[in-house]
Amino acid sequence: MSPRRWEDRAACREIGTEVFHPTGRGADFEADIAAAKAVCHGLCPVRRQCLALALELEGTADRYSRDGIWGGLTGPERAALRPAA
Numbered sequence: 001m002s003p004r005r006w007e008d009r010a011a012c013r014e015i016g017t018e019v020f021h022p023t024g025r026g027a028d029f030e031a032d033i034a035a036a037k038a039v040c041h042g043l044c045p046v047r048r049q050c051l052a053l054a055l056e057l058e059g060t061a062d063r064y065s066r067d068g069i070w071g072g073l074t075g076p077e078r079a080a081l082r083p084a085a
């Protein structure tokens with residue numbers, strides 16, 4: 001069981017984290033992002049909790065949390081949700 005109980009219901013648990021951290025370029029990169037977002041938005045029952053955690057961690061030194069798709073959004077998309085400093 002994960003420390004956060006909602007993580008046990010995350011759709012990405014069975015898929016693997018690499019899907020949510022695309023490293024390609026160009027069209028492949030965009031396709032990988034779209035595939036990850038489809039899982040988050042279409043299959044995951046805990047997207048809101050995941051997004052809230054990402055926004056919380058992005059205010060810390062946890063670099064890993066600033067990369068990849070969390071809560072169905074990219075890092076720049078999440079940054080746009082954060083209030084201006």
Ligand code: SF4
Binds near residue numbers: 046050069
């Ligand atoms: S919303 Fe978060 S927990 Fe759910 S599949 Fe996407 S990355 Fe995983």
